[in-house]
Amino acid sequence: MLALRWCTVRKAPSLLARALTSMTNGFQSPPDMFEGHLPIHVNNVRSRLSAIVGASTNWSDHVQAMHERKDLHILLAKQQEDLPPRKMSDSYIEVILPLGSQPELREKYLNVHNSVRFGRILEDLDSLGVLICYTHTKHEASQRSPLSIVTALVDKIDLCKKVIYPDCDIKFTGNVSWVGKTSMEVKMHMLQAGLHDGTYSPVLDATFVMVARDPENKRSAFVNPLIPEGPEEEEIFRKGELNKIRRVDFSTASLLKMAPTAEERTIVHNIFLNTLDTRTVSFRSRVLPPNSVWMEDAKLKGLEICHPQERNIFNRIFGGFLMRKAFELGWATACSYGGSRPYVVAVDDIMFQRPVEIGSLLLLSAQVCYTEENYIQIRVHSEVYDSDTKEHKTTNVFHFTFMSEREVPQIVPKTYGESMLYLDGKRHFSATTKETGEVEKTIAAP
Numbered sequence: 001m002l003a004l005r006w007c008t009v010r011k012a013p014s015l016l017a018r019a020l021t022s023m024t025n026g027f028q029s030p031p032d033m034f035e036g037h038l039p040i041h042v043n044n045v046r047s048r049l050s051a052i053v054g055a056s057t058n059w060s061d062h063v064q065a066m067h068e069r070k071d072l073h074i075l076l077a078k079q080q081e082d083l084p085p086r087k088m089s090d091s092y093i094e095v096i097l098p099l100g101s102q103p104e105l106r107e108k109y110l111n112v113h114n115s116v117r118f119g120r121i122l123e124d125l126d127s128l129g130v131l132i133c134y135t136h137t138k139h140e141a142s143q144r145s146p147l148s149i150v151t152a153l154v155d156k157i158d159l160c161k162k163v164i165y166p167d168c169d170i171k172f173t174g175n176v177s178w179v180g181k182t183s184m185e186v187k188m189h190m191l192q193a194g195l196h197d198g199t200y201s202p203v204l205d206a207t208f209v210m211v212a213r214d215p216e217n218k219r220s221a222f223v224n225p226l227i228p229e230g231p232e233e234e235e236i237f238r239k240g241e242l243n244k245i246r247r248v249d250f251s252t253a254s255l256l257k258m259a260p261t262a263e264e265r266t267i268v269h270n271i272f273l274n275t276l277d278t279r280t281v282s283f284r285s286r287v288l289p290p291n292s293v294w295m296e297d298a299k300l301k302g303l304e305i306c307h308p309q310e311r312n313i314f315n316r317i318f319g320g321f322l323m324r325k326a327f328e329l330g331w332a333t334a335c336s337y338g339g340s341r342p343y344v345v346a347v348d349d350i351m352f353q354r355p356v357e358i359g360s361l362l363l364l365s366a367q368v369c370y371t372e373e374n375y376i377q378i379r380v381h382s383e384v385y386d387s388d389t390k391e392h393k394t395t396n397v398f399h400f401t402f403m404s405e406r407e408v409p410q411i412v413p414k415t416y417g418e419s420m421l422y423l424d425g426k427r428h429f430s431a432t433t434k435e436t437g438e439v440e441k442t443i444a445a446p
Contacts (some may be wrong), residue, residue, distance in 0.1 A: 039171070041092040042105075045312075047128045052134050053313045054144045069215040072146035075139055076214060080181055080222040083137075088175050088233055089227065091136035095128055097170040100193060106166050116164035118344055119327045121190065121204075123320030126151055127184045128172050129208040136176040136184060137212065137223050148217040151319045152183065153209040155243060156351035159202045161192070162343060169193045171200055178240020179226035183211045185240045207243070217314055217355075250431075252350070255420045267426075268419045275412060292410045293337070295418045298368035300333045308359045317356035322382065326364060326398040328377040333366040338376055338404035345375070345401040346432040354395050359382040363392070370425030371411045376402045377425040399428045 014407040030075055040048070054069060069086075077083045099106055099116070111117045133149045164170075174188030186208045191200040212221045228237040252258070258270065277285035288294060306353040312318040327344070334342035356362060363383050370377035 013418070020269075024092065039096040042095050042097040042124060042172075044123070045095060045131055049127065049131055049134065052081055052131075052145050052149075053145070054207065069144075069146075070142060072142070072215040075142055075146035077222045080225055083222060083224040084223045085227040086136050087229055088177065088236070092130050092175040093128065093132050093135060093173070095124070095172040097124065097172070099165075100167055100169040103167070106156075110166045113341065114166060116170075117164050117324075117408075118164070118331075120326030121164070122157075122323040122327060122347075123318070124172065125157075125188055125206050125208070126318070126320035128188060128324065129210060130176055132186050132188075133176050133184050133210045133212070133223075136179075140334045146215050147221055147223070148213040148215060148314055149210050150213065150217070150314070150355075151208060151352055152211040153247070153352065154323070154347060155185075155207040155209055155247070156349075157204055157206040157347040159345060160206050161201075164203060165195065166194060168195060169198075171202075173193040173442045174206075175206075176226060177236050179223060179242070180244070181206045182222060183209060183221040184226075185209050185243065187236075189445050200309065203414060207325075255424050259422055260420075264423050264426075268413075268423065269423075271412060271419070275414070286414060288412060289410070292412045293368075294370065295411055295413045295421065298333070298337050298411055300329060300336065302329045302364040302366075304362040306358055306362055308354055308358050311358055315358065315362070317358065317362075319352060322396055323350065323398070325362075326366075326380040326382060326396065326399060329364050329366045329399065330400040332404070333368060333378055334376045334400075334402040334418075337368050338374075338402075338406070338408045340405040342376060342402035342404050345403050348399050348401075348428060348432060350396060350398050352396055354384075354393060356384055356395050361387065362395075367421065368411050370429050371408050372429065374404045375429065376408055377426075377429045378402060378406060378423065379425060399425075401429060401432045 001201070002365070036113055056300075059176075073170040097105070097109075099109060101407070109120045109440040111115045129151060130149050133146070134145055137145065137147055137149070139145055169192070170186060171191045171193075173191070174186055176184050177187040178185035187208040188208065190203040192203050192207070193200055213219065213312045214221050226237065273288045277287045279285075302325070306317045310318050310321045327347070331342060361384065363385055364380060365382075366378055366380045368376055369379045378400045380396075381394065383392045385393045386393070409420070415423045
């Protein structure tokens with residue numbers, strides 16, 4: 001059995017783990033650092049963000065509202081040392097999604113399988129992550145923040161439940177766990193109340209990286225330093241540093257920059273040999289092995305017109321919307337490929353390379369890039385098309401790991417470019433299943 005990253009309490013103790021443990025034991029009081037924090041209704045998260053930024057709720061007023069933000073430049077710190085340090089507890093937030101107690105909310109979150117749409121959860125996580133960072137960087141002299149905080153990266157989301165029920169309350173918790181000069185790592189957790197006793201149990205564990213920009217979102221801006229309190233918080237902060245190093249190393253070794261390793265070259269060559277037509281002496285004659293699918297035949301595409309309805313507080317397309325659309329296309333690709341309902345196991349390494357403007361044509365392409373037993377690794381590439389310049393520009397690359405209900409055909413690359421996609425998918429799959437020890441395969445529905 002493959003070992004999957006487990007999103008409940010880690011072996012290494014942490015203050016956040018104690019908070020989760022406390023909440024999963026019913027409605028007991030969480031640790032002292034979290035006392036006094038009243039839960040926020042999920043519908044109030046976006047309104048709070050709008051108030052912090054000073055964004056207009058009317059699309060027709062957005063130009064004036066953004067123009068007024070220019071005056072906030074005077075509130076920016078010249079150096080990080082000028083900003084007061086913050087504790088992890090300062091940014092801690094709880095958000096309630098009362099699907100059980102407020103049935104009118106269910107329609108938005110319900111899917112055809114009578115479970116919660118995971119794409120909607122991605123939207124809520126993205127908004128919560130930004131609000132947590134604004135809480136960490138709260139400016140005492142002004143209700144409006146001079147910072148433009150945006151999602152730079154979804155580092156990883158680990159799932160630990162097969163079904164998210166549409167009629168039970170959901171709780172999100174999170175806080176800033178690491179801070180650089182202009183960036184912040186946010187740890188978030190999602191729990192759901194039980195069907196019978198209301199006891200909360202973990203559903204997912206998410207790590208996002210946010211960056212701070214100036215009021216006009218043109219240059220980087222300093223954020224408040226984070227001061228860990230005690231050995232447990234120091235360990236959390238140290239892991240944030242290690243995560244940063246890991247991300248740099250992974251990017252440096254990218255197949256878009258570096259040649260495959262010797263082991264990876266052997267894998268590609270063996271696939272090539274396995275697809276040669278033995279009846280001919282030709283490098284061009286290829287034969288598909290049994291129970292296999294050519295990579296070029298395992299993709300789906302989609303198009304979205306980016307309307308103002310999907311804008312964020314900075315009047316660009318909301319990152320959570322992009323994640324939802326990419327996930328749903330990825331899920332459809334996995335469903336089509338595997339022939340049965342797939343379940344998402346993990347989301348990792350979602351890079352937000354450039355913002356998507358209102359009115360853009362967003363092109364999405366989902367590709368099965370690696371398979372192993374009943375696992376399907378999906379890569380979704382998104383780009384915007386400029387009808388004036390006729391140019392295509394990449395905005396995001398998404399990576400999703402799905403598990404099918406039965407073993408799936410092997411995906412087979414034919415060209416060198418497809419082989420690089422295959423190796424990249426294998427790397428992401430290996431990172432997802434790297435955790436040592438055997439754990440239960442538990443996953444979440446789309």
